[in-house]
Amino acid sequence: xxxxxxxxxxxxxxxxxxxxxxxxxxxxxxxxxxxxxxxxxxxxxxxxxxxxxxxxxxxxxxxxxxxxxxxxxxxxxxxxxxxxxxxxxxxxxxxxxxxxxxxxxxxxxxxxxxxxxxxxxxxxxxxxxxxxxxxxxxxxxxxxxxxxxxxxxxxxxxxxxxxxxxxxxxxxxxxxxxxxxxxxxxxxxxxxxxxxxxxxxxxxxxxxxxxxxxxxxxxxxxxxxxxxxxxxxxxxxxxxxxxxxxxxxxxxxxxxxxxxxxxxxxxxxxxxxxxxxxxxxxxxxxxxxxxxxxxxxxxxxxxxxxxxxxxxxxxxxxxxxxxxxxxxxxxxxxxxxxxxxxxxxxxxxxxxxxxxxxxxxxxxxxxxxxxxxxxxxxxxxxxxxxxxxxxxxxxxxxxxxxxxxxxxxxxxxxxxxxxxxxxxxxxxxxxxxxxxxxxxxxxxxxxxxxxxxxxxxxxxxxxxxxxxxxxxxxxxxxxxxxxxxxxxxxxxxxxxxxxxxxxxxxxxxxxxxxxxxxxxxxxxxxxxxxxxxxxxxxxxxxxxxxxxxxxxxxxxxxxxxxxxxxxxxxxxxxxxxxxxxxxxxxxxxxxxxxxxxxxxxxxxxxxxxxxxxxxxxxxxxxxxxxxxxxxxxxxxxxxxxxxxxxxx
Amino acid sequence: xxxxxxxxxxxxxxxxxxxxxxxxxxxxxxxxxxxxxxxxxxxxxxxxxxxxxxxxxxxxxxxxxxxxxxxxxxxxxxxxxxxxxxxxxxxxxxxxxxxxxxxxxxxxxxxxxxxxxxxxxxxxxxxxxxxxxxxxxxxxxxxxxxxxxxxxxxxxxxxxxxxxxxxxxxxxxxxxxxxxxxxxxxxxxxxxxxxxxxxxxxxxxxxxxxxxxxxxxxxxxxxxxxxxxxxxxxxxxxxxxxxxxxxx
Numbered sequence: 056x057x058x059x060x061x062x063x064x065x066x067x068x069x070x071x072x073x074x075x076x077x078x079x080x081x082x083x084x085x086x087x088x089x090x091x092x093x094x095x096x097x098x099x100x101x102x103x104x105x106x107x108x109x110x111x112x113x114x115x116x117x118x119x120x121x122x123x124x125x126x127x128x129x130x131x132x133x134x135x136x137x138x139x140x141x142x143x144x145x146x147x148x149x150x151x152x153x154x155x156x157x158x159x160x161x162x163x164x165x166x167x168x169x170x171x172x173x174x175x176x177x178x179x180x181x182x183x184x185x186x187x188x189x190x191x192x193x194x195x196x197x198x199x200x201x202x203x204x205x206x207x208x209x210x211x212x213x214x215x216x217x218x219x220x221x222x223x224x225x226x227x228x229x230x231x232x233x234x235x236x237x238x239x240x241x242x243x244x245x246x247x248x249x250x251x252x253x254x255x256x257x258x259x260x261x262x263x264x265x266x267x268x269x270x271x272x273x274x275x276x277x278x279x280x281x282x283x284x285x286x287x288x289x290x291x292x293x294x295x296x297x298x299x300x301x302x303x304x305x306x307x308x309x310x311x312x313x314x315x316x317x318x319x320x321x322x323x324x325x326x327x328x329x330x331x332x333x334x335x336x337x338x339x340x341x342x343x344x345x346x347x348x349x350x351x352x353x354x355x356x357x358x359x360x361x362x363x364x365x366x367x368x369x370x371x372x373x374x375x376x377x378x379x380x381x382x383x384x385x386x387x388x389x390x391x392x393x394x395x396x397x398x399x400x401x402x403x404x405x406x407x408x409x410x411x412x413x414x415x416x417x418x419x420x421x422x423x424x425x426x427x428x429x430x431x432x433x434x435x436x437x438x439x440x441x442x443x444x445x446x447x448x449x450x451x452x453x454x455x456x457x458x459x460x461x462x463x464x465x466x467x468x469x470x471x472x473x474x475x476x477x478x479x480x481x482x483x484x485x486x487x488x489x490x491x492x493x494x495x496x497x498x499x500x501x502x503x504x505x506x507x508x509x510x511x512x513x514x515x516x517x518x519x520x521x522x523x524x525x526x527x528x529x530x531x532x533x534x535x536x537x538x539x540x541x542x543x544x545x546x547x548x549x550x551x552x553x554x555x556x557x558x559x560x561x562x563x564x565x566x567x568x569x570x571x572x573x574x575x576x577x578x579x580x581x582x583x584x585x586x587x588x589x590x591x592x593x594x595x596x597x598x599x600x601x602x603x604x605x606x607x608x609x610x611x612x613x614x615x616x617x618x619x620x621x622x623x624x625x626x627x628x629x630x631x632x633x634x635x636x637x638x639x640x641x642x643x644x645x646x647x648x649x650x651x652x653x654x655x656x657x658x659x660x661x662x663x664x665x666x667x668x669x670x671x672x673x674x675x676x677x678x679x680x681x682x683x684x685x686x687x688x689x690x691x692x693x694x695x696x697x698x699x700x701x702x703x
Numbered sequence: 704x705x706x707x708x709x710x711x712x713x714x715x716x717x718x719x720x721x722x723x724x725x726x727x728x729x730x731x732x733x734x735x736x737x738x739x740x741x742x743x744x745x746x747x748x749x750x751x752x753x754x755x756x757x758x759x760x761x762x763x764x765x766x767x768x769x770x771x772x773x774x775x776x777x778x779x780x781x782x783x784x785x786x787x788x789x790x791x792x793x794x795x796x797x798x799x800x801x802x803x804x805x806x807x808x809x810x811x812x813x814x815x816x817x818x819x820x821x822x823x824x825x826x827x828x829x830x831x832x833x834x835x836x837x838x839x840x841x842x843x844x845x846x847x848x849x850x851x852x853x854x855x856x857x858x859x860x861x862x863x864x865x866x867x868x869x870x871x872x873x874x875x876x877x878x879x880x881x882x883x884x885x886x887x888x889x890x891x892x893x894x895x896x897x898x899x900x901x902x903x904x905x906x907x908x909x910x911x912x913x914x915x916x917x918x919x920x921x922x923x924x925x926x927x928x929x930x931x932x933x934x935x936x937x938x939x940x941x942x943x944x945x946x947x948x949x950x951x
Contacts, residue, residue: 060721068766073724079796081736310725310733310796362736362794395753 059146060154066140074311075103075131078151081308081361084116085153086126093232093239095119095127096150096160096197100167100175101583103131103151107307108315110369111203112166114302115224125232128152128160132175133182135581141182148182157183161235163197164220167205167212170560171553171582174575176201177215187572189217189264194247198235198254206261207291207338208513208620211560213263214568218254221261221623222291222338223324225300230257255285259292261623268565273606275564278622290624291338295664297324297345301353308361317365317399318357320350322379326371327648327666331440331639332429332468334512336371338625340658342649343667347382354386358396365397374404374412377670383412406447410454423503424455427466430474431481437642438473440635445485452489456496463489463502469531470509470523470554472639479531482506486544494543502544506532508554510561514625516635518618521611522558525551525590552590556582558608559593564619567607570596626658647673709746709756710778711807713814714791715938718769722798727762730799734774737794743787746777760814760926760937761821764904769923771822773814773937775807803938811941818937819929820878820897825905826919827912828889840889840916846882848912849892853880858911873911876903880912888919 067073088094097116099106106112112129119127128150133141141148148157157163163185165176177187180199186192189199201212202220209219220227234257238250245252248264255262265285269276280287294300306318323344326336345353354366366386370376379400386398398416403409405426413424428443430436436443452463467482486504493500508528511517523531528551536546560567573596574582581587597604612618614633621629631654638645648654649666650673659665718730725733735755738745747753756777763769787804795801811817829840852858858874876897883891896903909918928940 067724073765074726074729077721077724079721079798081796308736310722311729312732359740359742362739364735364739395747 057156057159058154059149059156062144062146063149063154066137066144066146070136070140071134072103072311075134076137076149076151077310078129078154080107080310082113082303082305083129083152083307084120084127086120086128088126088155091236091240092124092126093162093236094160095125095162095164095228095232096130096157097127098130098132098157098163098165098176098179100132100165100172100179101581102134103309104311104313106131106166107309107313108319109166109168110303110319110321111168111224113307114300115164115202115228116307117303117305118225119228119232122229122232124236125229128155130157130179132172132179132581135587138178138182138580147184148179158185158197160197161239162200162231164200164202165216167201167203169583170205170211170557171588173205173212173560173571174579174582176212177572177575178580180215187575188214190214192217192247194243196247198250200231204335204338207334207623207625208562209261209263209623210565210619211563211567211571213565214572217251217262217264219261219263220292221259221289222625223294224292225294225302227257227259227292231260252282252285259290261289263565266622273603275617275619277617278619288622288624290662291626293341293626293658293662293664294324294343296667297321297343298349298667301345301349304353304356306357306361308363315367315401317367317397318354318361318363319367319369320353320357321345322350322368322370322373322376323667324370325666326375328372328375329440329635329645329647330429331438331516331635332471332509332511333371334515337515337627339371340626340656341664341666344377344669347376347378347669350382351385355389364395365399367399367401369401372402372404373400374402374409377668380408380412380415383416387416405443405451407450407454410451410458414454414458423462423464424460425464425466426451428485429466429468430471430478431467431483431485432478434642435471435474435478435481437644438639439468439471440639440644442644445488448485449488449492453492456493456500461493461497461499461501463493463500464505465489465502466505466507468509469506469535470528472517472520473642474531476531476534479535480538483535483538483544486539487542490543500543503547504535504539504544505547506535507549508551510554510557512561513618513620513623514627514632516632516639518562518632519612519614519616519636521609522555524605524609525555528554550585550588553582553585553588555604555608556588556590556593559597559604562619563607566600566602569600570602573599626656626661628655628657628661631656649673709809710781711809711811711943712776712778712784712787713805713807713811713938713941714774714776714787714801715803715805716772716774716792716795716799716801718763718767718772718799720768720798722796723766723768725796726765727759730763730772731757731759731774733795733799734776734791737791738776740794741787741790743776744779744782746779758813758815761818761898761902763923764921767905767921767923771923771925771937773926775811775814781806805938806943808941808943814937817928817930817940818898818926820895820927821923822925822927823894823896823905824883824920824922824924825892825894825909826886826889826921827892827909827916828886828919830915830917840913842882842885842890845890845892845912845916849880849882852877852912860907860911871901873901873903873907876901877908880908886919889916893924 097112116127119125130150180187199217201216202224206219251262255265268278325339325342429441489502511520532548574592577592579592745755758775760773784804788801791801827840827845857872859870878895881893905921906918909916928935
């Protein structure tokens with residue numbers, strides 16, 4: 056149809072990185088928009104450099120374009136300079152593939168993988184000329200869809216999104232295509248409402264306008280479907296076997312540098328380590344490994360197609376893949392293509408076994424290695440179920456420094472449940488010991504401690520926990536910095552103000568929609584970019600809506616409270632999560648269910664799924680295998696609540 | 704050691720259309736990926752992070768098109784160069800097209816040093832500054848200004864060198880400016896600029912023609928290597944002489 060390119064082209068001379076908007080990547084498509092085809096615009100609401108590598112978007116782009124009844128293109132949030140130019144010249148948001156106006160698509164679908172991009176979704180709709188609020192859209196406007204991990208609490212975005220896809224998108228996108236195609240062919244029965252009601256019948260699709268919400272004072276009382284054919288609880292979708300979905304087959308190769316600029320091959324989806332802070336692990340169960348043979352084939356074909364010289368084997372904990380050591384050594388010894396291909400494992404487990412694999416793949420250039428112990432003491436790590444002993448960590452860093460690495464980076468969370476100052480200072484203690492170990496091997500040994508404030512997420516055992524406020528997070532970070540002054544350990548931290556705003560959105564209800572709209576109207580886009588973030592925009596918006604930020608962010612929830620996402624199911628039984636929360640407060644760890652008897656979290660039983668794991672035995676390595684002794688802990692008094700002055 | 708088994712080639716290519724918005728660095732990366740896709744027998748640098756041995760010519764600014772770009776690549780072994788242009792083009796993004804590949808002499812001078820002058824087609828358009836007012840960058844006005852430029856003995860411009868603002872005379876760099884006629888938005892000119900003693904960007908030249916003017920579409924049309932008074936095309940300047948010819 057109409058390409059906006061002639062109107063876009065003159066604007067690009069005046070913007071930063073104009074190649075963000077030209078498309079033409081290897082692997083990109085210029086699909087034919089036939090009259091029968093349902094057209095999808097897949098939008099990543101952040102910059103091109105962050106959005107392009109997103110594997111979810113690439114997978115759906117390919118799956119949809121393989122269908123004869125669908126056509127899919129892509130778009131990314133235009134940077135501030137182009138957004139201003141588009142408004143000035145009345146040019147709407149466009150696809151990068153054929154530069155078609157966004158509003159010409161049947162479906163505009165957003166990937167929501169972080170709360171702080173929410174305002175960018177509004178910005179993209181507004182630039183597209185699509186009414187920002189769902190209730191103001193007419194029959195001719197596209198259906199606005201959202202998917203991604205954030206949709207496990209969709210409520211803050213229900214004012215703007217017509218339909219959410221919960222869970223793996225591979226199957227529902229096809230079903231939605233058929234649903235909307237049928238509706239169009241049938242002469243659009245029931246208008247927009249008729250189409251949305253039909254979409255609500257697709258498994259895993261949540262259409263918020265089909266539900267009534269009631270409040271009891273500040274508390275949420277109920278979310279109930281308005282029609283009998285609309286599900287009371289929307290269950291997530293899960294692909295049973297990753298082997299059936301060898302995507303992306305034709306990965307997108309950007310023309311400009313982007314994050315994770317390499318071939319990515321997904322080793323497995325899901326994780327049952329059971330880290331209690333980790334929403335990704337909780338909502339993607341069970342574990343589904345890709346057959347090793349398929350991984351090798353995808354690496355080989357992917358490198359040959361893309362010309363990349365690096366491949367990342369991705370998952371939530373890549374060292375847990377059955378036979379990871381032999382897979383890696385085969386990939387390293389195979390001289391694929393022109394040779395000199397690098398292999399990387401982005402999520403490293405903390406133990407010596409893992410470092411052994413890392414040393415195999417990074418034969419050269421051993422600069423930095425990253426580990427994530429997350430908590431500063433064994434007690435706290437039992438609370439969060441990140442069951443890494445100090446011995447594991449020290450063995451891992453000793454392995455790293457002794458094999459030539461000079462810099463070790465450690466990730467920690469602060470503001471975790473039951474955390475006391477000795478736990479926070481435990482981070483400093485670990486860092487000092489890590490440096491001490493390093494100095495035995497190299498004078499240049501250094502250690503970077505990266506600290507993020509913990510934000511409780513929906514569908515995790517910590518969904519009931521009151522997040523630490525900004526003052527408390529600042530105090531802890533300051534204490535840590537003080538304690539590590541004049542050491543070879545450097546502290547880096549995430550802004551507690553941004554952590555607070557993330558907390559507003561992460562467990563918000565429908566009333567937060569008006570807050571997000573106010574933040575956007577006040578100019579608050581690109582909130583993940585610290586130079587564009589001001590907490591004041593968020594607190595002002597809360598005040599204007601008569602909402603108490605602390606009620607949403609720092610308040611502990613009770614067992615009987617109706618949570619805004621109770622009508623969305625990740626398969627985890629609420630009483631399992633509550634029990635896990637109680638175990639957490641008692642500092643009791645819970646083993647990985649891949650290699651131990653089922654403790655009935657609900658996912659496999661309710662969805663008739665099973666782990667797809669090639670090895671029946673846990674991976675070799677430290678206590679993160681099943682040899683761990685979980686009876687330890689509980690010796691330190693457990694305290695839920697303010698921790699100020701706990702040391703005095 | 705150098706030139707032991709290496710087989711250097713020179714690749715000539717164009718950059719046209721949307722792809723003109725990618726940077727010089729991005730072009731380099733696109734070529735490196737294309738070499739891997741075509742599985743060329745690459746020679747790698749030694750050291751911690753082996754890289755293919757690629758050396759690029761003069762940088763082309765983001766937004767500029769070109770009919771005449773060059774890069775040198777060292778292969779690990781001799782191969783037939785004839786099929787390479789089509790093969791590499793197929794693996795490059797649309798708009799980057801290889802039109803010739805030649806075998807290069809060992810130790811040929813690097814392109815960045817060897818190229819002595821560059822020809823451009825530069826469109827001169829009216830600037831967007833308010834003070835430029837209604838001045839129309841039409842062929843007559845531009846021709847008059849060009850005459851003034853060519854008639855002057857010195858053309859001093861303000862430049863920033865290593866963070867300090869200095870003044871430089873760029874008159875000797877301007878070899879030729881020809882007004883070709885009206886373009887879509889202004890006036891087309893053909894220009895030849897020396898690369899020494901200093902290089903002048905098309906936008907700088909346009910500003911010298913008139914402060915109220917801006918560059919519109921810009922296209923590099925040729926690059927020249929002048930050596931011993933002779934003007935050579937980079938493709939023919941340093942040919943590889945077949946071993947048997949050298950031996951005789």
